[in-house]
Amino acid sequence: MTVRAVEPWTVEPVRRFIAESQARLVLVMTPAGQVLAQSGFTRAVDVMSASALAAGIVASTDELAALLRQARFGALSHQGALHGIHLMRCDTPRTPLLVLSVFGRNTSLGLVQLFAEQLAVELGESAPTEARPRLALAEDFERELHQSLNALFGT
Amino acid sequence: MNVAELNTALEQVTQVPRVLGAMVVSADEGIVVGEALMEGLQSNAVAALAASVSQKLAQTTGAAGLGSPSFVHLAAENGALLAVPAGLGLVIVVVAGRDVNVGLARLEMLKVAETIG
């Protein structure tokens, strides 16, 4: 399965994760919803929706954890009749990342969890240590968004 | 059967010499439901992989017209992975070292499966 990435260092770990877990869709993003890599999505609008929703879910569960006075949840999952989702936070030297995986009945939540843990380790090891320059202007953000979508869909 | 009873039953399995750990796994999800003596073993890996082996083997025996497996034994150079499907969508899983008495382990696993129903 093809992995498209804005950040090339994410490609190999995500490719290995897909090969092992048999996940159908994968998004690697920042907690703000900025997508670094994707696999399996065919429409930009789906990537944007999924990343925004995933970032929102993580933000909500972070607040729940705070209410419970405990550390953030590391991962959450839902199993549906046809598909399941797994949403995980992982730390890298540069920035925390979220990984959203959608998987079918050909694999299992256990396998996705297992290899997602491995993915988290590999992303942590592969990530560059230097910080990314902050985006200050709205037009910069727009430009970067279009560049990202081009990279993510090969257009 | 409650969790305490389940863990007690699993501990019986771990009494078999060279059994390194025993667990109950959800067959569909491949995640741990209960476990005993899994020191040095990555429980979630055992659960996910054992469930996956069992599921794929069940597809094979089904295609061969033999029905579902009631006992699975993956033998390797340094040990073995054993699985016994139980009721309620659960699988009893054992990781054992080399030269484990597979027959004895199987009997103990079947007892746990019977307890689960």
Added chain:
Amino acid sequence: MMTEDIRGLSAELARDPTSLVFLALAEALRKRGQLGAAGRVVRAGLQRHPQLADAHALLARILTDQRDFGQAFESWSTVLELVPGHAGAHQGLGFLYFRAGEFDDALAQLEEAARLAPDDPGIQRGIETVRAFAVERTTPAEVAPEEPADEGNGRAAVFGGLEGANKAVVLLDRHGRLLAGGLVRADGEDVAEQVAAFLAGVSQECERSARLLDLGVWTGLTAEAERGHVHIVPPTAETLLLLSRDRSVPLGRIAHLAERAAAAARRWLEEAE
């Protein structure tokens, strides 16, 4: 026997349902491995010809192929009731006793068959085989004195000498493509291709599980199932072998048989190179 021949026999039977051509049709289907269809044809024929010993004998052979040994025993016994001194029935019963590990009864039946048909080399070979097993007192499972491997599925004959050589042993490559052997379900359907497709995934799962759990290289996978046992081994890094037996055969024995089949597969693969 080609498909056209079976069509011809079927047409002939349709024209005259009282004809004995059902015997030839059932035998043709049996040789093609279509055991379920063969059984249906011969049973339908027996409805019209219940006293026909040849039909009962053919049914016994089909049931033996289907590993329904209890019913096969009944059919051979019926043959003997209809035709006392039927050498084939004694031979068939000898095989069933042998398979059950009852060597004395097996020898008695085969010796009676030899007395009735002294020139049949198959019966003599059967007697020698049973005697050899009787000395070791091992459980027979792979040697079929008078049940030669029935090739005919177009695949390489690698496992000659093993019972069920083309009905219960398959060799495939790592991509799930069949290389040799065959697998026939109890209803007579050849399911080797379907099973091979699933087996490729099983092999990958075994390799991954053994590696990630630090168990070393995987050497075999055994399963007890509702209607039979299977043992899967990797004869080489690039191939996989599955051997299936009914539930009466102990798992340890099946593992031993699979190793023998794997050795035969390795020899064949080396020769092929």
